[in-house]
Every structure is written in C-alpha cells, then in structure tokens.
Amino acid sequence: xxxxxxxxxxxxxxxxxxxxxxxxxxxxxxxxxxxxxxxxxxxxxxxxxxxxxxxxxxxxxxxxxxxxxxxxxxxxxxxxxxxxxxxxxxxxxxxxxxxxxxxxxxxxxxxxxxxxxxxxxxxxxxxxxxxxxxxxxxxxxxxxxxxxxxxxxxxxxxxxxxxxxxxxxxxxxxxxxxxxxxxxxxxxxxxxxxxxxxxxxxxxxxxxxxxxxxxxxxxxxxxxxxxxxxxxxxxxxxxxxxxxxxxxxxxxxxxxxxxxxxxxxxxxxxxxxxxxxxxxxxxxxxxxxxxxxxxxxxxxxxxxxxxxxxxxxxxxxxxxxx
Numbered sequence: 001x002x003x004x005x006x007x008x009x010x011x012x013x014x015x016x017x018x019x020x021x022x023x024x025x026x027x028x029x030x031x032x033x034x035x036x037x038x039x040x041x042x043x044x045x046x047x048x049x050x051x052x053x054x055x056x057x058x059x060x061x062x063x064x065x066x067x068x069x070x071x072x073x074x075x076x077x078x079x080x081x082x083x084x085x086x087x088x089x090x091x092x093x094x095x096x097x098x099x100x101x102x103x104x105x106x107x108x109x110x111x112x113x114x115x116x117x118x119x120x121x122x123x124x125x126x127x128x129x130x131x132x133x134x135x136x137x138x139x140x141x142x143x144x145x146x147x148x149x150x151x152x153x154x155x156x157x158x159x160x161x162x163x164x165x166x167x168x169x170x171x172x173x174x175x176x177x178x179x180x181x182x183x184x185x186x187x188x189x190x191x192x193x194x195x196x197x198x199x200x201x202x203x204x205x206x207x208x209x210x211x212x213x214x215x216x217x218x219x220x221x222x223x224x225x226x227x228x229x230x231x232x233x234x235x236x237x238x239x240x241x242x243x244x245x246x247x248x249x250x251x252x253x254x255x256x257x258x259x260x261x262x263x264x265x266x267x268x269x270x271x272x273x274x275x276x277x278x279x280x281x282x283x284x285x286x287x288x289x290x291x292x293x294x295x296x297x298x299x300x301x302x303x304x305x306x307x308x309x310x311x312x313x314x315x316x317x318x319x320x321x322x
Contacts, residue, residue: 001131003028004061005037005179006052007096008079010071015043017185019196019246020096021067022175024123031124035179036061042184043191049079053086063091063130068098068106080110091130091138095119103149104157112138113150120172122147122163169199169222174233186238193244193276195234199227200247205280206317221247224259231264235273243275250277250301251284258289261296270297278302 005025007018018039029035036059040047047055056064064083068076080092094106095115103114113130115122125145130138142150147163166172177195185194199222203210227245234240251257264270275298284290284301293301 001063001127002034002059002061003036003063003065003127004056004059005035005065005067006076006079007037007039007041007067008072008075009040009046010069015041015185015192016194016196016244017041017175017177017180017182018067019175019198020119022177022180023172024065024095024119025179026173026176027120027123028127029176029179030173031128033127037179038181039185042181043194044187045181045184049075049082052079053082056083056086061090063093063127065093065095066111067096068094069096070098073098073102073106077106077109084110089135091133091135093126093130095123099149103159107149107151107157113142113148115148116159117147117162118165119147120166165201165220167220169201169220170226172222174230177234177238182238186240189239189241191242193242193274195240195242196244196246197227197230197234198246199223199230200249203248204252205249208316221253221256224256224263227256227260228263228267228269231269231273231275232267235269241273243273245275245277247277247279249279249283251279251290254285254289258292261289261292261298264296265292270295273297274299276300276302278304280304 005021007021018037018041021037021039025035025037038047038052038055040052064087066076083090091112092110093113094111099106099114099116103116106114113126115126122145126148129142129145139150139153142148143158143160146160149157149159152158185191200220202219204219231243234243277298277300279301281303
C-alpha cells in the first residue's frame with residue numbers, strides 16, 4: 001500500500017525533521033508499505049497546498065496520513081478539505097500530540113481514524129486493517145484495534161481502550177531519513193540541529209504547564225547503547241553532524257549519561273559531531289557526568305528557568321528554587 005505522510009508547516013516552531021512521523025513511517029516501510037513523508041518544516045523549502053496536491057497526484061497514494069499538533073492543526077484541516085475534493089474515496093489517518101486532547105475535533109475536520117496515544121504498537125495493525133478497504137467497509141473490525149477513535153456510521157464516535165505503552169524503548173526503530181524530503185533540510189551539512197533524537201519518555205517532575213502527561217509520565221528510558229548507535233546511524237548514513245537530544249531530562253539517570261559520553265569519546269564520534277541536550281537545573285550534579293559532556297561532543301545544555309515568586313513556583317509545581 002502506498003502511504004503519503006504529511007506534517008504541515010508550524011510557523012512558530014524551529015525547523016526540524018518530525019521524529020514521530022519518521023518512526024511511524026519507518027515501521028510501516030519495514031512492514032512492506034511504500035511510504036513517502038513530506039515534512040513541511042524545512043529551512044530551504046515550504047510547500048504550498050497546491051504543491052502538496054501536486055505531490056499527491058504524482059505519488060498516487062492509497063491512503064493519506066498526517067502528524068497534527070496545535071501549531072499546524074488548522075492548516076492540516078484546510079489541506080484535507082482540498083484533498084477530499086480530489087480524492088473523495090480515500091481514507092485519512094491522523095496521529096500526533098494533538099490527538100491527546102483534541103481527537104474528537106480532528107474527526108470533525110475530515111479524519112477517518114486517529115491514533116490517540118503512542119503509535120508505534122498500533123500503526124502496523126491500523127494500516128494493515130485499512131489496506132484494500134473502502135469508505136464503505138473500513139469500519140468493519142476496526143474496533144478491535146486499541147488506542148484509536150473513528151466516527152461510526154450513525155455519526156457517533158467509537159473510542160477503543162488505550163494501547164499499552166512501549167516498555168523497552170530500545171525496540172523503537174531509528175527513523176529512515178530517506179523517507180523524507182531531506183533535500184529541503186540539508187544542503188551544506190553545516191545546518192543547525194534539525195534532526196532530533198529521543199530516548200526518554202516521561203518525567204519524574206510534575207510541572208502543571210507541561211504536556212508530558214501525553215507520554216504517561218512514567219520515566220521510561222532507552223539504553224546508552226541505543227542512543228549512541230542512533231547518533232552513529234545518522235552520522236554514517238547521512239553525514240549529519242548536529243543533533244538535538246530532546247529527552248526531557250537528559251542528565252537522569254546519571255549512569256546512562258556517563259556511559260553514553262564514554263562511548264562517544266572512545267569511538268571518536270565526539271570529534272565529528274555537536275550535540276545539544278536539555279535538562280532540569282536540579283538534575284545537574286557537578287560531581288557527576290557533567291564534566292564529561294564537552295569532551296563527548298555535547299556543547300550546549302538547555303535549562304528551563306522561571307523568574308517567579310515562591311507562591312507562583314508552588315502553584316505550577318515547579319520544584320526549583322526561585
């Protein structure tokens with residue numbers, strides 16, 4: 001089955017290749033589907049809706065899929081309206097963080113099936129079920145798949161039970177960047193960190209303004225080997241030198257950080273790449289692996305700070321000293 005994935009432009013966001021859509025696309029490619037991803041957030045090219053329609057015409061997909069968040073939701077809905085005029089018989093599948101709280105809204109704007117939580121375990125079953133089906137029969141048996149919503153024939157919404165989370169993050173495949181419009185992201189090989197790496201889901205902290213509830217806040221982490229091999233995979237296959245590890249708190253657990261840094265140094269990759277990480281101020285221990293970061297190729301550590309009163313810090317459950 002030919003699947004066209006689109007992640008529409010997010011005008012207020014920094015240019016970056018979509019991590020989630022890349023993982024799901026790779027899973028479906030590995031399952032035997034023909035996948036193409038157009039990520040409309042590149043630094044060298046932004047596609048108009050007309051150009052996206054032309055890409056669809058040339059690729060001739062059997063099904064459309066989208067990654068949706070708050071910043072691109074409206075443009076995605078408008079694009080779907082135009083696609084439905086050209087492809088009235090096609091099915092539209094959605095996923096992404098927007099589905100966590102706005103899944104019903106997306107169904108009202110043209111989606112046929114949406115995945116509400118982590119998509120790695122259910123993407124395969126969803127597209128396997130939809131393969132060869134039409135708008136008349138795609139609902140038959142769809143209710144057996146967990147973690148999804150779809151509109152029933154009577155206009156109501158069916159919501160299946162939540163899918164279990166992925167316990168072992170090392171099982172998540174590295175995204176195949178060849179599926180993307182990569183030429184729009186890299187030309188000089190000196191671009192900023194437009195590829196993201198993630199080996200941590202959840203956070204032990206409970207700041208009320210954070211969307212981490214989407215990843216269940218259960219503090220799952222991948223191994224240091226998994227993270228190192230991800231950097232190596234991107235470097236050896238695409239020559240990428242700049243990375244952003246988007247773990248919420250890269251510095252915990254400290255033994256994983258120390259092992260990752262040691263592998264970077266011993267392999268020599270530390271001399272070839274630059275890495276940005278993010279963490280909470282309280283996770284930095286000057287007697288721990290912080291001293292290894294620069295030698296390991298980690299040149300920037302981003303820290304979230306709030307200039308608030310003790311009362312405000314308490315109200316947002318920010319466990320930091322003001």
